[in-house]
Amino acid sequence: MRKNWLLFKIYLLAGTLTFSGGMAMLPTIERVVVNKYHLMSRADLYEYSTLSQTLPGVIALTNACFIGKKVNGRSGMIFAGLGAVLPAFVLMSLATTAYQLVPKEGIALSILGAIRAASAAFLFSAAYSLARYNLSDKLSVLLALGCFLLTVLSVASAPTLIIGAAVVGITSTFVKRQRDQKKG
Amino acid sequence: MLNVFLAFLKIGFLGFGGGYAMLSLIFAESARFGLSVQQFADLTALDGLIPGPIAINSATYIGQMYGGFWTGVAATLAVSVPSMIFVPLYMHFETRIKNNWLLSAILNGIKPAAVGLILAVALSLLLTTVFGINDIFSLAQAHVDWVSIVVLVLVLGLDLKWHTNPVLLMLLAGVIGAVAFYL
Numbered sequence: 146m147r148k149n150w151l152l153f154k155i156y157l158l159a160g161t162l163t164f165s166g167g168m169a170m171l172p173t174i175e176r177v178v179v180n181k182y183h184l185m186s187r188a189d190l191y192e193y194s195t196l197s198q199t200l201p202g203v204i205a206l207t208n209a210c211f212i213g214k215k216v217n218g219r220s221g222m223i224f225a226g227l228g229a230v231l232p233a234f235v236l237m238s239l240a241t242t243a244y245q246l247v248p249k250e251g252i253a254l255s256i257l258g259a260i261r262a263a264s265a266a267f268l269f270s271a272a273y274s275l276a277r278y279n280l281s282d283k284l285s286v287l288l289a290l291g292c293f294l295l296t297v298l299s300v301a302s303a304p305t306l307i308i309g310a311a312v313v314g315i316t317s318t319f320v321k322r323q324r325d326q327k328k329g
Numbered sequence: 330m331l332n333v334f335l336a337f338l339k340i341g342f343l344g345f346g347g348g349y350a351m352l353s354l355i356f357a358e359s360a361r362f363g364l365s366v367q368q369f370a371d372l373t374a375l376d377g378l379i380p381g382p383i384a385i386n387s388a389t390y391i392g393q394m395y396g397g398f399w400t401g402v403a404a405t406l407a408v409s410v411p412s413m414i415f416v417p418l419y420m421h422f423e424t425r426i427k428n429n430w431l432l433s434a435i436l437n438g439i440k441p442a443a444v445g446l447i448l449a450v451a452l453s454l455l456l457t458t459v460f461g462i463n464d465i466f467s468l469a470q471a472h473v474d475w476v477s478i479v480v481l482v483l484v485l486g487l488d489l490k491w492h493t494n495p496v497l498l499m500l501l502a503g504v505i506g507a508v509a510f511y512l
Contacts, residue, residue, distance in 0.1 A: 160380065160381055161380055162380065163380055163381075164377070164379075164380050164381075164495075196419070198346070198347070199345075199432045199433060199436055200345075200411070200412075200415045200416075200419065200432070201341065201342050201343065201344055201345050201411050201415065202341050202342075202344060202408075202409075202410075202411030202412040202415060203341070203344070203351075203382045203384045203385060203408060203409065203411075203412060204347055204348075204382070205381075205382045206382065206385070206409055206412040207411075207412040207415065207416060209412075210412045210413060210416035211416050211420075214416055214417065214420055215420075219417070222413070222416060222417070226409065226412065226413065230381075230385055230405065230409055232380055232381055233379070233380060233381020233382060233385040233386055233389070234381075234385060234389050234401075234402075234405050236379045236380060236381065237375065237379050237381065237385070237386045237389040237390055238389050238393060238398065238401055240375050240378065240379050240390075241375070241389065241390050241393045241394065241401070242393075244371065244375065245394070251510070252507055252510045255476075255506045255507065255509055255510035256503045256506035256507050256510075257367075257371065257506070258458065258474070258476070258477060258506055259476060259477065259480045259502040259503060259505050259506025259509065260370075260371070260374045260499055260502045260503055260506065261367060261370035261371065261374070261454070261457075261458045261477070262458045262459065262474075262476075262477035262478075262480040262481045262484070262502065263374065263480055263481070263484045263498060263499055263501075263502035264370040264371070264373035264374045264377075264454060264458075265370065265451055265454035265455045265458050265459070265481055266480070266481045266482075266484035266485040266488065266498075267373060267377060267484070267488065267495065267498075268352075268373060268447060268450055268451035268454060269448070269451045269455075269485055270485055270488045270489055271349050271447055271451075272349075272444055272447045272448040272451055273489065275349060275440075275443060275444045275447065276444045279440040279441050279443070279444055280441055280444060284441075285437075285440075285441035286441070288438065288441040288442050288445065289441045289442065289444040289445035289448070290445060291445065292441075292442045292443075292444075292445030292446050292449070293444075293445035293446070293448050293449050294445075296353075296445070296446060296449035297449050297452060297465055298465070299464065302357050303353045303354050303356070303357035303446055304339065304343055304354060304357065306442055306445075306446060307343050307345070307350075307354065307439055307442060307446075308343070309442075310438040310439050310441070310442030311345075311435040311438050311439055312438070313438045314434045314435050314436065314437040314438020314439065315431065315434045315435060315438065317434075317437065317438070318430060318433070318434035318437055319434070322430065
């Protein structure tokens with residue numbers, strides 16, 4: 146039980162102090178889990194972190210579940226997971242309540258309008274940085290362009306395109322493997 | 330509430346490759362729960378202000394906006410389910426999955442797709458905030474909002490060039506919006 150509360154506390158703190166999800170938490174987690182409490186080895190932590198990024202689901206939560214389960218079994222997983230989700234949920238729930246109270250007229254609407262434009266800018270910026278890391282060959286550029294056009298022209302929905310892209314990824318990797326095997 | 334739960338369950342299981350890949354799925358589902366593009370833009374802003382993973386933040390917001398506090402709880406739980414299932418499963422079959430090429434092959438397809446999908450969401454927000462239209466087909470009715478264009482270009486420039494803190498950028502946008510109200 147002591148280990149469970151420790152896991153809960155570690156993830157609660159890390160979750161409150163990290164603004165974006167994914168691997169942004171990793172440095173904090175590494176410092177506490179590996180250096181301070183010696184709950185697991187650095188190599189294990191890195192391996193689970195890489196893995197979290199390949200499985201479906203919320204990356205930061207998957208990572209918390211891996212660490213929790215490794216340290217203290219199923220109950221450790223639940224406590225770490227809860228710690229990882231709780232700050233995001235509580236703070237967002239409060240923010241949503243506050244947001245609902247903001248009048249959507251007059252100067253507040255003018256401010257909100259400008260912030261919405263900033264939101265659009267953030268998404269363009271996100272698309273740009275994702276493109277820099279993930280568009281490395283012709284096929285990937287084609288996939289990105291195809292998904293963009295099909296969505297904008299409302300030909301296909303995002304879930305359909307994600308599944309389609311997964312099939313393309315599997316097929317192309319399979320073909321590549323076959324070719325490599327023939328070669329040698 | 331069940332509809333919200335199932336929608337976020339689907340988002341969780343299709344949510345490979347991180348927050349922004351998931352955000353495009355969330356955008357696709359959000360209209361079904363009565364969320365306008367404007368409200369989705371506000372969600373994106375709140376995602377930047379509030380700590381935590383984008384998917385958790387978004388589930389809480391959309392659930393709560395749609396059906397109150399408990400629907401927010403249901404949506405958050407639903408999007409958390411895949412992690413709770415895949416982690417024990419993986420650890421149980423660890424040796425057998427370790428060299429599985431399928432997972433990375435799936436990601437090879439989804440990651441580039443996510444670029445296109447999130448770009449489409451960004452364009453949607455641009456059309457709504459700057460041109461006041463909902464899709465590319467109504468371009469004829471577009472009317473330009475100059476304040477929004479200035480904010481968008483300024484924020485995008487500062488973000489790409491100097492990685493200015495997003496909270497600061499949102500504050501800047503808010504100030505411009507307030508000043509514009511009196512112009």
